[in-house]
Amino acid sequence: MSDCCETYLKLGHQVPDFEIDTYDPTVKNFGKISLEGQKKAGKWTILFFYPADFTFV
Amino acid sequence: MGAEVVTVSTDTQYVHLAWQRHEKELANVKYPMGADPTGNLSRMFGVYDDSSGLALRGTFIINPSGILMNSEINFYNMGRNIDELMRKFKANLYLAKKKDEGCPSKWQEEGDQTLKPSPEMVGRVHEALNE
Incomplete structure (x- = not known):
């Protein structure tokens, strides 16, 4: 657990840009989401991490 | 609500697809499911968590400028309260408009009592909340 779970980002500070692959059930297709895209769209982002698919969230 | 909710686990997008198709509880999921296999x-x-290769139950709210506004991390064995997440998000939207106010713990929605920090309030939060 030595490297586990330290908080690397500080509240009130800029989150570095990131991009991840997604599966979007609304369009039943794969896609990508990036923080840069969210900022360009003027949207808030809520990231909701959970341990694993096929378990409770 | 003007926000994109993205669920993220260390599974791939292909596993997300399989899970969402298989699990009837997820039939109405409208959020993009983010893949973080690395x-x-x-x-x-x-x-x-390096010891398991899994992500703990973390929730993070980022504003449209890319600033981190809230963070909450629960260990594996504790779920999150979605009402509280929505309360925090609504408070963020409100406070983005009212920069000199603060939302106390019982704030639920616009119109509920807020606080304006001032010299007069120091030591008198109880009175301010109950006036």
Whole structure:
């Protein structure tokens, strides 16, 4: 657990840009989401991490 | 609500697809399901558990300028309260408009009592909340 779970980002500070692959059930297709895209769209982002698919969230 | 909710685990997008198709509880999921198989995003937010390769239950709210506004991390064995997440998000939207106010713990929605920090309030929060 030595490297586990330290908080690397500080509240009130800029989150570095990131991009991840997604599966979007609304369009039943794969896609990508990036923080840069969210900022360009003027949207808030809520990231909701959970341990694993096929378990409770 | 003007926000994109993205669920993220260290599974791939292909596993997300299989799970969402298979699990009837997820039939109405409208959020994009983010894939972080490298754990890089989970590490960045401090939720990656090296001993398991999984992400802990972390929730992060980022404003449209890319600033981190809220963070909450629960261990594996505790779920999150979605009402509280929505309360925090609504408070963020409100406070983005009212920069000199604060939302106390019982604030639920616009119109509820807020606080304006001032010299007069020091030592008198109880009175301010109950006036």
